[in-house]
Amino acid sequence: MNSAVIEVLAPRYGIAWYPWAVQYFFMIAVSYSALLLTVPGLLLGKKNYQPLAKVALLVTVSCTLVGPVALLADLHQPLRFWHFYANLTPWSWMSIGSLLLPVYLLLVVAYAWLAWRPAMQEQAQGEGWIAKLSGWISLGQWHAPRWMLVVSGLGALLFSLGIMIYTGAEVAIVKARPLWDTLWLPVMFALTGLVAAAGLVILINRLMTGNDEDVNEQSLKVVFVSMVLSALVAALWISEGITGFSPSVEQALVSLQGNPEWRAVAIYGLLVGIALTLSTIVMLRRPGWLGRSWIAGLLAVHIGWTFRWMVLMEVQTVAKNTAGYYHYAIEAGSSGLLGIIGTFGLWLAALLIIDILVPWKKGLPTSPH
Amino acid sequence: MDKIRRALLGQIAKLTAGAALVPLSSVASAAINDQPPRREGDPEKRYAMLIDLRACIGCQACTVSCHIENEAPLGNFRTIVSQYEVEHEETGDSATFMLPRLCNHCENPPCVPVCPVQATFQRQDGIVVVDNEVCVGCAYCVQACPYDARFINEHTQTADKCTFCAHRLDVGLLPACVESCVGGARIIGDLHDPDSQISRMMKEHYSELMVLKPEMGTAPHVFYLGMDERFVSRPDAKPAIWDVRDQQGEEIGYEFSGH
Known part of the structure; x- marks a missing residue:
């Protein structure tokens, strides 16, 4: 029997994940991918890849810092984030992600800190508040051996693989x-x-x-x-x-x-x-x-x-x-457009703060050619 | 959809209604995305619902009474009756089809293992509930439910769903939807009790029962009698009326799609 079916009254369901989710998935994917781009220059020490590693490291750090903020905002009860750690749930991909993410973030920050530290220490020798701040951030003038950078870099890479797998699996199992x-x-x-x-x-x-x-x-x-x-x-x-x-x-x-x-x-x-x-x-x-x-x-x-x-x-x-x-029309408020712009704004702020404090482009050509 | 595929789907639907009755014995905590152990509720019972579609007139009394009992926000429903107008393309004859929808309290509920904080869980009597003091409102369960049975309650900012009115069942009352059903189409009861009305009806109509979306492997525990297999999964239908609401949830009119 061929028949035409009409649904007389169709309820409209709202979306459950807001654009914050897009921002998180974007930022974190850029983060783990840019981390890969730092490997030849920074971790393996290949000379001709060092400029790439310098730019990629800035991208990695800024996106790693901002991504989790967007993720937190996508919770309808963001202040309950600690429930993730009070109720460990090893059978949920999202719970596994909540454990991987902070460790990954710390390792990336450590990796970048070690990479930028020599230049920061040099900057600390100068005068002014940036020099003073650089001294505090670099935690003294002691020399950090290269193995520290390698270990934190490898650790970050390992956890970035975890992030890659969990963000993908979380969606793909639905x-x-x-x-x-x-x-x-x-x-x-x-x-x-x-x-x-x-x-x-x-x-x-x-x-x-x-x-x-x-x-x-x-x-x-x-x-x-x-x-x-x-x-x-x-x-x-x-x-x-x-x-x-x-x-x-x-x-x-x-x-x-x-x-x-x-x-x-x-x-x-x-x-x-x-x-x-x-x-x-x-x-x-x-x-x-x-x-x-x-x-x-x-x-x-x-x-x-x-x-x-x-x-x-x-x-x-x-x-x-x-x-x-x-029908989904993007809202103007924080669960919509403002959220998207806000995340990019925060990322820009992170980028500029790093740019002010860290001499990350040391050794890069400065004038456009 | 062609005849053969439709018939096949019907067979799958019927078979899986049977499979739904076989308990997943090995539902202990194990690998990622497996069902965690159940907790709370009476382990002696297994609640389920049978909906006799032959007795449903689509009056939405269940929708309204559920809304009042459970105070869902305007525009969100823990249960609703989908109403379809079916027209024979050759003869032009038309008929209506009513399909009450609610949480299926699946034997293998996909919403449970995804929850990152164990706020949503299955009780030992089979009822799937949310502890909204634990829920972080990540809405992962809303995505994971194939039946759109869950939503984020804008008042509590946590996941909300049908609980078979567990708060009423626990004190010996019937769920609001069952109590208000004009035709007596909704039958709730304990599958472990062979003398319960639902057990007797399931036995009597075993081969005719169907569940929604059996292909999802969820083993739903809301069984439909008098079901048409074309409506088992997302029906091939056109929407007629969307309700239109403004930002405050006030109804501002109807929008008719072009037909």
């Missing part, structure tokens, strides 16, 4: 949302995180230092490889759905069929992805174009953020039981 319930999602989070982190490194390199061409080139390569891998993963994900190999992905595609908005988003994503990948090729191939890498940087950050917006916000508008899609 069977109730077929669009989340795929193992490809954690992989995509990590790859688009790398894209965004390398993009942000390019932007900081353009805005705060001398637009070092080596940094641009190395970051563009990271963007290019991550984009190619993302395309591969997206293709695999979709083919899994088309062939019905994964019932969850198939269900996800069915639940989106015939929705023009989602189709438009898919096409837009494809176009921006192609544009970014092509622009990285052009900038890497054409001599003299490396200085304009910031265009690719902007696109890369846009892709990393928008991917999370689509996955975390728009997927919540796909109804689980009722007909149609819920």
Whole structure:
């Protein structure tokens, strides 16, 4: 029997995770990805990667500090955060995350502190309040052996892997949302995180230092490889759905069929992805174009953020039981637009405070070329 | 959806209603996202609900009485009756279908293991509850429920859901929705008691019972009699009316979608 069904009165359910969640997932992914970019220069001591490591370290630290604030804000009872530690729940991914996150944050801060300390100690020799503060922050003039940096760096890397796994698993285990319930999602989070982190490194390199061409080139390569891998993963994900190999992905595609908005988003994503990948090729191939890498940087950050917006916000508008899609209009208040702007504002503040206090760009070219 | 797939889905739905009755014996705390041990409640009992859709007239008396009993904020529902208008595409004949929805108090509730602070838990009598003094309002359980049975209560800023009116059951009263049901469509009771009305009806109608979204593997404990398999999962339907509210939750009118 063919029949047309109308749901007479469909209740409208609000979204349960606010844009704060997008901000957290974005910041923390940029954090663990940028941390990876510091490895060759800072941890392995490769000379030609040291400028990249310097910029990437700033990105890592600023995002690691601000991300958890956004996460806290996404709780409807933020002052009850201590319940996480009073009721340890090893079978919940979110609870595991609540243990990993503070340790990761401390290790990143220790790693950066050790990396910046020699320059801070030198700065402490000077006059004025910044010198005084530098002296306090560097905790004296004693020499920190290199193994301390290596140990904290390796520790941060280990915990960043934990963050990568928990943020992905937390979302991917939710069977109730077929669009989340795929193992490809954690992989995509990590790859688009790398894209965004390398993009942000390019932007900081353009805005705060001398637009070092080596940094641009190395970051563009990271963007290019991550984009190619993302395309591969997206293709695999979709083919899994088309062939019905994964019932969850198939269900996800069915639940989106015939929705023009989602189709438009898919096409837009494809176009921006192609544009970014092509622009990285052009900038890497054409001599003299490396200085304009910031265009690719902007696109890369846009892709990393928008991917999370689509996955975390728009997927919540796909109804689980009722007909149609819920309408989500971003609110102006702190659970909406103000929250997004506020997080970026806080990040900017963190960036500037570090920039004022820490001579992080020591050894980088300062004048744009 | 074509006939064969629909029939298959129907079979799965019926089979899984049966599987829902087999208790998960090994629900001890173990790996990540496994069910933690149950606590509180009477271990001798297993509460469940049977909804006889043949007796439901869609009057929403359950929706209203639940709202009054449990003081859910305006626009949020612990239970609601979905109302569908079904039109035969060839003959043009139309019929209505009523589907009361509430928490399914699943045997394998996906909302429980995700909770990072153990605020939401399953009692030994099968009822899934939230301790809203522990709940941090992370809304992870809201995401994890395949039935949209949970919401964040804007007054308490914590997760809220149907409790089978546990506070009433514990003192020998019926849940508000059951008590107010005009047609007597909602039957609640103890599955461990072979003489309870629900046990007898489950036995009598065993092969006809269906549960919602059996493919989610949640083993729901709200069983439907007189169910149409096309409504077991998210129905292929068009929404007719969305209620429109302003920021204060005041109803400001209706918006009709184009049909």
